[in-house]
Every structure is written in structure tokens, then in C-alpha cells.
Amino acid sequence: MRWEGRAWVFGDDVDTDQIIPGRYLRRVSYDELGRYAMTGADPEFPEKVREGDIIVAGRNFGCGSSREQAVMALQQAGVACVVARSFARIFYRNALNRGLPTIEARGDPTEVVEDRERVVVDLDELVLRTGSGEVPLREPPEFALRAWREGGLLELAREDPERPPWR
Amino acid sequence: MASVAERILSEKCGERVEAGDVVAIEPDVIMLHDGSGATALRTLRELGTERVRRPEKVVLIFDHSVPPSSVEAANRQNELLEFARRHGIERVHVDEGICHQILVEEGYAQPGRVVFGGDSHTPTVGAVSALGFGFGGTDMAFTLLYGELWIRVPRTIRVHVTGELEAGVTAKDLALTIVGELGAGYADYAVLEYTGLPERLPTGDRMCLCNLATEAGAKSAYVPPKDGPEDLRPGDADEVVEVDASEVEPVVSVPDAVDDVRPVGDVQGTEITRVFVGSCTNGRYRDVRAFTEALDALGGPDSDVRVVVVPASRRVLLKLTRDGTLERLLELDVTVAPPGCGPCLGEHMGVLGDDDVCVSTANRNFPGRMGSTEADIYLASPLTAAVAAALGELADPREELPDSVLERVG
Numbered sequence: 001m002r003w004e005g006r007a008w009v010f011g012d013d014v015d016t017d018q019i020i021p022g023r024y025l026r027r028v029s030y031d032e033l034g035r036y037a038m039t040g041a042d043p044e045f046p047e048k049v050r051e052g053d054i055i056v057a058g059r060n061f062g063c064g065s066s067r068e069q070a071v072m073a074l075q076q077a078g079v080a081c082v083v084a085r086s087f088a089r090i091f092y093r094n095a096l097n098r099g100l101p102t103i104e105a106r107g108d109p110t111e112v113v114e115d116r117e118r119v120v121v122d123l124d125e126l127v128l129r130t131g132s133g134e135v136p137l138r139e140p141p142e143f144a145l146r147a148w149r150e151g152g153l154l155e156l157a158r159e160d161p162e163r164p165p166w167r
Numbered sequence: 168m169a170s171v172a173e174r175i176l177s178e179k180c181g182e183r184v185e186a187g188d189v190v191a192i193e194p195d196v197i198m199l200h201d202g203s204g205a206t207a208l209r210t211l212r213e214l215g216t217e218r219v220r221r222p223e224k225v226v227l228i229f230d231h232s233v234p235p236s237s238v239e240a241a242n243r244q245n246e247l248l249e250f251a252r253r254h255g256i257e258r259v260h261v262d263e264g265i266c267h268q269i270l271v272e273e274g275y276a277q278p279g280r281v282v283f284g285g286d287s288h289t290p291t292v293g294a295v296s297a298l299g300f301g302f303g304g305t306d307m308a309f310t311l312l313y314g315e316l317w318i319r320v321p322r323t324i325r326v327h328v329t330g331e332l333e334a335g336v337t338a339k340d341l342a343l344t345i346v347g348e349l350g351a352g353y354a355d356y357a358v359l360e361y362t363g364l365p366e367r368l369p370t371g372d373r374m375c376l377c378n379l380a381t382e383a384g385a386k387s388a389y390v391p392p393k394d395g396p397e398d399l400r401p402g403d404a405d406e407v408v409e410v411d412a413s414e415v416e417p418v419v420s421v422p423d424a425v426d427d428v429r430p431v432g433d434v435q436g437t438e439i440t441r442v443f444v445g446s447c448t449n450g451r452y453r454d455v456r457a458f459t460e461a462l463d464a465l466g467g468p469d470s471d472v473r474v475v476v477v478p479a480s481r482r483v484l485l486k487l488t489r490d491g492t493l494e495r496l497l498e499l500d501v502t503v504a505p506p507g508c509g510p511c512l513g514e515h516m517g518v519l520g521d522d523d524v525c526v527s528t529a530n531r532n533f534p535g536r537m538g539s540t541e542a543d544i545y546l547a548s549p550l551t552a553a554v555a556a557a558l559g560e561l562a563d564p565r566e567e568l569p570d571s572v573l574e575r576v577g
């Protein structure tokens with residue numbers, strides 16, 4: 001798998017309240033979440049982001065509550081994938097279930113990638129490339145790759161509810 | 168030698184597995200509450216199925232919005248009850264207490280058992296040497312549907328606690344100090360294994376420690392059983408962190424991060440308007456008892472402070488009733504709400520307004536957690552909460568409480 005797009009760079013410990021502030025959870029319907037994506041960190045983000053853009057972050061991306069709306073908001077905003085030094089595990093799982101690729105970098109990608117610069121995330125070569133440098137990526141588990149290709153474990157389960165999608 | 172987590176999960180898999188392996192696990196207990204249960208049910212319906220593979224393993228606990236806080240909550244709960252009836256789910260606990268408390272009280276969590284729960288604080292059951300893992304709604308729907316779920320076998324970070332806690336310093340202070348030292352994401356994907364002093368603490372204090380492991384990012388938590396079988400005793404750890412309990416002071420997590428932990432003395436004098444005693448962190452009998460004795464010793468709450476106590480379970484409330492603590496609380500003008508999560512998640516039973524400053528014995532102080540995003544939340548021990556309630560401001564319990572009280576309850 002391979003993505004090319006503009007990078008939006010965030011720091012460490014981006015919690016789910018930054019990804020989708022709690023006050024929108026009950027006020028906004030499920031398909032309008034994208035209009036508020038990342039507004040806890042950058043209120044202008046929904047206006048700036050374009051289909052296919054890539055989020056680059058430090059450690060522990062998606063920590064805090066277990067709300068799946070965080071993943072939905074990023075997807076609706078057009079975010080193609082998230083590359084971070086590490087992910088909070090419940091966010092990682094929610095993303096896998098809903099088909100948002102979350103890729104771990106070896107080392108801190110925010111030290112290499114500039115905000116708004118064009119980057120290529122190449123999972124065949126396991127590297128994120130920028131104009132000036134590279135960040136090596138960790139190899140995602142096989143079933144995660146399959147899930148991302150098909151649109152998430154939920155999608156796989158919908159096609160065949162008899163078989164666990166990780167089997 | 169493998170770690171305890173590796174051994175327990177290997178046993179479940181029927182083959183030797185190691186940290187980092189991705190494996191499918193059939194848990195012994197599948198726990199859902201009114202919140203995660205509703206999401207799981209919706210996801211099942213999205214999948215066009217309603218199968219529950221192992222109804223006998225499911226425990227359904229209503230604790231988050233109890234008694235129902237809105238029409239929507241009531242409808243969701245009724246629907247879940249109907250779902251449980253249709254599928255022969257018999258272990259249903261309505262309004263009896265907080266899910267993590269019930270898992271331990273009812274003995275669903277047992278040494279060596281694996282609990283998958285639709286709640287991020289499921290690691291709390293590590294207090295009784297069970298391995299608890301928390302998941303989101305979709306993963307719990309999968310667990311209902313297949314009776315199994317994939318997980319990555321976690322590595323183990325051992326927190327070895329030496330020394331003893333000084334009078335007036337509680338397990339909550341120790342737990343917050345550890346989270347402060349490790350930081351919010353430090354234990355991501357790892358099991359926090361507590362050895363040394365924690366093995367000798369009462370169950371409630373062990374629950375408090377394991378509960379706050381979640382706030383250091385831990386995937387699970389574990390305290391080895393004191394006289395347990397050899398295979399549940401600590402094995403290898405990938406990393407060992409040492410903490411000296413005798414150096415721990417009464418601390419608070421200051422707004423807005425759980426890992427922003429400071430000695431109470433540093434924020435001494437901060438005025439407060441609310442006190443909440445309860446939650447899966449500190450809503451147990453000994454917590455409420457210590458709070459009450461301390462508050463009583465100081466003559467009851469300041470007239471400008473509203474105090475809400477929410478026992479973690481009906482059993483806790485019953486015990487507090489039988490020994491007269493409940494009566495004392497009411498005489499001290501404290502509001503006692505029915506067992507459950509109470510205002511911990513900002514839904515009802517004492518939600519905070521914009522100008523409120525709350526001292527809470529719970530586990531999260533993110534903006535908006537207990538209501539208004541403007542409100543400030545300080546996380547503290549029941550003793551520190553009692554002192555704050557009495558003075559209307561934060562202060563070190565060691566300085567304010569008489570030695571007789573400190574020795575008895577701290």
C-alpha cells in the first residue's frame with residue numbers, strides 16, 4: 001500500500017478530545033463528525049485538510065477515551081492514514097476496525113517531516129519519504145494490512161459474519 | 168522464564184506465546200456495561216447478526232447512567248435487558264454498582280482468569296491476579312459474536328515498590344505518583360505488574376493501583392497473589408521500575424492531565440467548590456470510611472463546599488449503613504447518591520458547572536470529564552478530599568488531621 005499527500009504534523013499524546021472534542025459527541029450526528037476533526041488541537045484543521053492528506057504525530061496518538069468517533073472524524077475529514085511514533089492501543093484497534101491505516105514509525109517522524117510538506121508513505125518499502133529525508137516504518141501485522149485494504153475488520157465481518165476476520 | 172502475562176495467555180492459546188505475538192484469545196469473562204453494551208449491540212446489528220457465541224461468559228452491568236439519567240439512557244438499558252433475555256445472558260447486574268467493583272465482589276474475576284471488558288479501566292481486576300483488557304464497542308461486538316478476539320501479547324513492566332507508606336499517605340497517592348513518574352503513554356501496550364508492597368495491601372488498595380495503570384497507558388495490570396500457585400508468581404519482566412513508598416507524599420493530579428502530579432503542598436490554598444468521593448478508583452468501604460472519619464474530625468464540610476459520596480456498590484453502601492458511617496455522613500450534610508459511576512463521567516449525580524473546582528477521588532481530570540470544560544478537577548485520595556471539603560481549599564492531610572485519625576485510617 002502507498003499514499004501520497006500533504007502532511008499535518010502534531011506532537012506527542014494527542015488525545016481523543018483533541019481529535020474530536022467531547023462536546024460534539026452528543027450534539028453532532030455520526031456523518032458530520034469530519035467538520036470538527038482535530039479541532040481540539042487546531043480549530044482551522046477541517047478547512048485546511050484535503051482528501052488524501054496524512055497525519056504525522058509523535059508518541060501515544062489517540063490516548064484518552066475509547067470513543068470510536070475519533071476515527072470516524074478523521075476518515076470523514078479525508079485523512080488517508082496516520083503515521084506516528086506510537087499509538088494508544090484502543091485508538092489503534094478502533095482504527096483497524098474502521099479501516100483507517102495507523103502506521104508506526106521507527107523513531108520520531110515529527111523530527112523529519114515538516115508541516116504541510118508532501119510526503120509518500122510506502123508500505124512495500126516500509127518508509128515515509130519527504131523532500132529532504134526518510135523515516136523508516138514498522139511492518140504492520142499481516143491481518144492489519146488485509147483489513148486496511150478491505151476497509152476495516154468491520155467490513156470483513158460484514159462480508160462473512162461467520163468467520164472471525166483475524167482468522 | 169516467561170512473564171506471568173505470557174504464561175496466562177499461553178495457557179489460553181494452548182501453545183507458547185511471547186510478547187509481541189498476535190493471538191486470538193477466548194476470554195473467561197466478557198464484561199459489558201450500559202454504555203459499551205449499547206454500542207456493541209448497535210454494531211452487531213450493523214453486521215446484520217445478533218449471535219452471542221458464549222452467553223454464559225457474559226456479564227452485563229448497568230453502572231454508567233444509573234438509575235437512568237435520560238429517556239435515551241432508559242431506552243438503551245431496556246433494550247439491553249431484552250437482548251440479555253433473548254440470548255440467555257443470566258449474569259445481569261442492574262444498579263448494583265460499578266462494573267469493576269462487581270467483577271471482583273461477585274468473584275467473576277479470579278486469579279489467572281482473562282477478562283475482556285468494554286471499559287478502559289478493565290485492568291482493575293489485576294488486583295485479584297486476573298488479567299483484564301479494555302476494548303471499544305466494536306471489539307466487544309466481535310467478542311460477543313465470535314467468543315474470541317485478537318490481541319497482541321503485552322510486554323511486562325514491573326513496578327517494584329519498596330518501603331512503607333507514611334501515615335496520611337494512601338495507596339491513591341502511591342498510584343498517582345507512579346502515573347506521574349511514568350507519564351501518560353509510558354506503559355502503552357504493556358502490562359504493569361506491581362510487586363513488593365502492593366502484594367501486601369488490601370484488595371481495595373490493589374484495585375486503586377491497577378485502576379490507575381490505565382492512565383499510564385497500560386493494557387493490563389497485575390498484582391501477584393500472595394500465596395498463589397507458582398505459575399501466577401512473577402516471572403520475567405522486560406523492564407523494572409523501582410519506587411520507594413516511604414518517599415511518597417500526599418499528591419494531587421492538577422488540571423488537566425492525570426500525569427501532572429504534584430505534592431498537595433505545592434497547590435496548598437487552592438479554593439474548591441466541590442468534592443466527589445467514589446468511582447472505581449476510590450469508592451470502596453475503606454475509602455468512604457476514611458473520608459468520613461477525617462471529615463468528622465475536622466467538624467464537617469465548609470459551608471461553601473458541596474460534597475457527594477457515591478459508594479462503588481450496593482454491598483459497600485450496605486456495609487456503610489450497618490456500621491453507622493452513612494448516618495454520620497448525612498449528619499455532616501453530605502449527599503450520598505446511589506451506587507454507580509455517579510458524576511465521574513459528567514452525566515449526572517453532581518455534574519460540574521463552569522466555575523466549579525472539584526476535588527475528586529476518581530481517575531480522570533481531562534477538561535469536560537465531569538461536566539463543564541471550564542471546570543477544574545484535582546484528583547486526590549479520600550483523605551486529601553476530606554481535608555479539602557472541611558477547609559474549602561487544598562491542604563496536606565498530614566498537617567491538618569490529628570495523629571489519632573491519621574494512624575487509624577491512613
Ligand code: SF4
Pocket residue numbers: 231265266267286288446447448507508511512529530
Ligand atoms: S467510575 Fe468512572 S472511571 Fe470507573 S467505570 Fe465508572 S465512569 Fe469509568
